[in-house]
Amino acid sequence: MALGFYRRLQRQRLKRRSQAPAAAPTTVSHDPARCALLVLAHPALHRSRANAALLEAAQARPEITIHDLYQNYADFLIDVEAEQQRLLDHQLIILQFPMYWYSAPALLKEWLDMVWLHGFAYGRLGTRLRGKTMLAAVTAGGDAGAYRPGGINRFTMAEFLRPLEATAHLCGLTWAEPFIVHDSIQMTEASRRAAAQNYGLRLDEAIAALRS
Amino acid sequence: MNTDRVLIQALVYLAASVLAVPVAKRLGLGSVLGYLIAGAAIGPFALHLVGNQADVMGFAEFGVVILLFLIGLEVRPALLWTMRAAIFGLGAAQLGVVGLCLALAAFILRLPWQQALACGAILAMSSTAIVLQTLEEKGLRRGAVGTAAFGVLLFQDLSVIPLLVLLPLLAVAPVVVATGPSGLHGGLHGWLHAVAVLAAVAIIVAVGRYLTGPVFRFIAAARLREIFTATALLLVIAVTALMQLVGVSPALGAFLAGVMLAENEFRRELEADIEPFRGILLGLFFITVGASLDFGLVARHPLLVLGLTVGLMAIKAEVMTRLGRLFHLTRADARMVGVSLCQGGEFAFVLTGFVITAHVLPAPLGHLLNAVVAVSMVLTPLVFLVHERVMTVPERSDGPRPEEPAFDAAPDVIVAGYGRFGQIAGRLIEANGFRTSVLDISTSQIDLLRRFGRRVHYGDASRLELLHAAGAAEAKLLVVAIDDREKALELVETARQTFPQLVILARAWDRRAAYELLAHGADAVERETFEGSLALGRMALERLGVRAHQAHRAAAIFRRHDKRLFEKLRPLWGDEEGFILASRQSAMTLEKLLAAEGLGQQGEEADGGWSTTSLKKEMEAQDGD
Numbered sequence: 001m002a003l004g005f006y007r008r009l010q011r012q013r014l015k016r017r018s019q020a021p022a023a024a025p026t027t028v029s030h031d032p033a034r035c036a037l038l039v040l041a042h043p044a045l046h047r048s049r050a051n052a053a054l055l056e057a058a059q060a061r062p063e064i065t066i067h068d069l070y071q072n073y074a075d076f077l078i079d080v081e082a083e084q085q086r087l088l089d090h091q092l093i094i095l096q097f098p099m100y101w102y103s104a105p106a107l108l109k110e111w112l113d114m115v116w117l118h119g120f121a122y123g124r125l126g127t128r129l130r131g132k133t134m135l136a137a138v139t140a141g142g143d144a145g146a147y148r149p150g151g152i153n154r155f156t157m158a159e160f161l162r163p164l165e166a167t168a169h170l171c172g173l174t175w176a177e178p179f180i181v182h183d184s185i186q187m188t189e190a191s192r193r194a195a196a197q198n199y200g201l202r203l204d205e206a207i208a209a210l211r212s
Numbered sequence: 213m214n215t216d217r218v219l220i221q222a223l224v225y226l227a228a229s230v231l232a233v234p235v236a237k238r239l240g241l242g243s244v245l246g247y248l249i250a251g252a253a254i255g256p257f258a259l260h261l262v263g264n265q266a267d268v269m270g271f272a273e274f275g276v277v278i279l280l281f282l283i284g285l286e287v288r289p290a291l292l293w294t295m296r297a298a299i300f301g302l303g304a305a306q307l308g309v310v311g312l313c314l315a316l317a318a319f320i321l322r323l324p325w326q327q328a329l330a331c332g333a334i335l336a337m338s339s340t341a342i343v344l345q346t347l348e349e350k351g352l353r354r355g356a357v358g359t360a361a362f363g364v365l366l367f368q369d370l371s372v373i374p375l376l377v378l379l380p381l382l383a384v385a386p387v388v389v390a391t392g393p394s395g396l397h398g399g400l401h402g403w404l405h406a407v408a409v410l411a412a413v414a415i416i417v418a419v420g421r422y423l424t425g426p427v428f429r430f431i432a433a434a435r436l437r438e439i440f441t442a443t444a445l446l447l448v449i450a451v452t453a454l455m456q457l458v459g460v461s462p463a464l465g466a467f468l469a470g471v472m473l474a475e476n477e478f479r480r481e482l483e484a485d486i487e488p489f490r491g492i493l494l495g496l497f498f499i500t501v502g503a504s505l506d507f508g509l510v511a512r513h514p515l516l517v518l519g520l521t522v523g524l525m526a527i528k529a530e531v532m533t534r535l536g537r538l539f540h541l542t543r544a545d546a547r548m549v550g551v552s553l554c555q556g557g558e559f560a561f562v563l564t565g566f567v568i569t570a571h572v573l574p575a576p577l578g579h580l581l582n583a584v585v586a587v588s589m590v591l592t593p594l595v596f597l598v599h600e601r602v603m604t605v606p607e608r609s610d611g612p613r614p615e616e617p618a619f620d621a622a623p624d625v626i627v628a629g630y631g632r633f634g635q636i637a638g639r640l641i642e643a644n645g646f647r648t649s650v651l652d653i654s655t656s657q658i659d660l661l662r663r664f665g666r667r668v669h670y671g672d673a674s675r676l677e678l679l680h681a682a683g684a685a686e687a688k689l690l691v692v693a694i695d696d697r698e699k700a701l702e703l704v705e706t707a708r709q710t711f712p713q714l715v716i717l718a719r720a721w722d723r724r725a726a727y728e729l730l731a732h733g734a735d736a737v738e739r740e741t742f743e744g745s746l747a748l749g750r751m752a753l754e755r756l757g758v759r760a761h762q763a764h765r766a767a768a769i770f771r772r773h774d775k776r777l778f779e780k781l782r783p784l785w786g787d788e789e790g791f792i793l794a795s796r797q798s799a800m801t802l803e804k805l806l807a808a809e810g811l812g813q814q815g816e817e818a819d820g821g822w823s824t825t826s827l828k829k830e831m832e833a834q835d836g837d
Contacts, residue, residue: 077768
């Protein structure tokens with residue numbers, strides 16, 4: 001019985017999908033003054049220092065909407081419509097996360113998988129994100145020397161971020177120069193503060209670039 | 213006739229306190245001063261609305277007894293052990309050094325040394341009632357100041373017994389019989405008296421340890437609140453009577469009884485039951501102190517009384533402050549302890565009466581002492597005020613004071629109802645390092661949990677006093693997990709009104725109860741069967757061959773959908789009659805919900821991200837071109 005429903009449900013879903021390619025706008029409260037969306041993916045923000053410092057710098061800027069993925073989707077069940085609308089509402093998309101195994105934390109990947117859909121973000125009809133800018137802000141435990149051909153990690157940070165760069169390219173977004181904080185585990189309070197300050201300047205720059 | 217007199221007396225006392233106390237509090241004078249002023253106004257030396265205070269005084273001292281019992285309830289034996297330095301170190305030092313200083317002062321004022329010593333010992337006592345009440349009002353009772361002051365007061369209480377034995381030895385004239393104020397021990401001597409005291413203490417310890425538990429459990433099982441209260445009062449009165457019989461301070465006995473019950477599961481309920489009596493009787497006590505103020509004596513020798521009082525308070529405060537510094541208190545704390553303990557105590561009245569009959573002091577001197585003590589009590593709240601005004605600035609410069617939690621630390625979370633539901637929530641909260649205070653009304657449940665080593669208190673959480681006793685004023689969060697629906701509503705409402713800072717999370721029987729709880733002030737609710745049913749449904753999907761992750765997502769989508777629907781229907785519930793909701797609710801079966809899921813946009817996301825259907829179509833179209 002239940003299985004029957006399930007199958008019927010899936011059939012209806014498939015039918016539905018072909019009929020309605022684009023998501024209808026939902027009631028996402030949006031402040032038009034905010035042109036930048038910071039998508040934060042940090043599963044242990046309470047233990048973070050580097051990312052927390054960066055976040056503070058971003059929070060100080062009224063143009064930025066902070067969207068904390070692990071706080072909003074603790075169950076990994078992403079609200080696709082709401083997320084797509086959120087993307088549409090902003091011009092600058094900042095992805096801020098710590099680097100785990102040379103990649104983003106799982107929920108950021110889930111978010112990309114679920115929200116950046118064919119027909120919305122890419123594909124012949126998927127043009128909704130074109131013209132926006134993507135800025136990756138990444139903290140890494142190793143120092144800059146580790147991320148180079150002879151270093152322990154063998155590749156540069158730019159190389160590790162290529163999947164994101166390619167995503168931006170496929171979807172027609174401008175790929176901004178990523179903001180990288182190295183040595184996030186051992187860094188002193190002073191250098192953390194300096195990094196946050198630089199981040200703030202970088203964000204201001206990116207926001208200013210939207211307007212020109 | 214007699215009843216009339218009692219009624220009129222009660223009328224006068226109550227009217228005086230109802231008028232004076234709120235006004236005094238409003239003026240920032242504190243309730244103690246309010247009571248004292250009320251007492252002075254109605255006393256025989258002013259308006260003369262009430263007569264001899266001796267009867268009322270005896271009754272009112274019971275307030276002090278209850279106060280000590282309640283304090284005892286907060287002091288687990290282990291805690292008492294950690295306070296030994298404050299009690300036997302600072303306490304003994306206070307009585308010895310302050311007593312000697314005062315005796316020296318009296319000696320300088322040309323009293324014979326025996327009388328000087330007696331005066332010193334009597335005046336070294338401080339007022340437990342005033343000090344603890346005031347410290348409580350100022351929120352200082354649990355910190356370093358509270359612990360030190362309480363230790364000293366406890367030692368003073370303890371030393372009343374040996375003082376009653378030793379003071380008669382100072383008699384100038386030969387003593388005929390060294391009788392105590394009253395009671396059995398008058399006829400006993402030396403070791404026999406000691407044996408009687410030890411036996412009484414042993415009885416209290418044994419009864420408190422072994423008998424009260426079963427008795428309270430039996431009474432609680434009957435669920436008669438007034439009998440529970442009566443039993444609690446009976447306990448305190450029995451202890452008082454026993455202690456008076458052997459001539460020991462009843463307050464001390466009550467304290468001991470309290471300590472014995474501190475680990476009892478009924479502790480919170482006992483506290484809540486007895487608390488109102490404490491308040492009223494303590495108020496009465498302060499009134500009688502105010503009323504017994506002999507304005508005649510004060511009027512005849514105003515400078516003498518005032519001079520002696522100021523001298524007494526100055527010496528006590530200064531010496532105590534220095535002692536506090538010796539015992540490693542910070543300067544501000546030591547000063548606070550000194551100021552709080554600077555008045556004469558209620559035991560002074562008892563001891564003066566006693567030493568006059570024992571011919572240690574001449575009666576006029578005794579009356580003078582009483583007047584000085586009473587005036588010092590009246591002045592104490594004023595001294596507190598002055599101290600605060602003058603000392604706030606330097607006190608701040610000492611930096612933040614580290615608060616040592618001498619008493620049970622305030623809980624973060626109160627869990628009301630610790631059955632099938634509350635246990636899981638409570639354990640999860642506790643396992644993550646938050647302090648909880650747990651209340652349950654089922655004695656068998658408490659028994660069971662105690663066998664597993666969990667501390668659970670007996671009590672009906674919908675009672676305001678009990679919430680107070682459990683620490684609701686300081687807690688951050690209240691979990692309402694009781695299964696009695698009416699009681700749960702009542703509890704949520706009471707807690708919301710009284711403790712606006714509390715976040716209230718409530719267990720709801722069903723959707724309807726959930727709306728009701730929210731309407732009564734709960735911040736969030738959880739329908740008790742919702743998550744469990746969802747988990748079972750998901751399990752069923754898996755057994756039907758749906759892949760586990762897909763089943764998990766189906767359940768999660770269902771949850772989200774249902775929660776949104778719950779919010780959407782919420783205003784509807786308030787406006788229209790419940791039956792609309794009920795009908796909608798019954799129509800909203802699982803089948804319809806899932807069907808709606810499929811029809812709505814929600815369905816898109818179920819596997820949208822991993823679907824290649826549309827991509828495949830586009831590719832096919834391109835290939836076709």
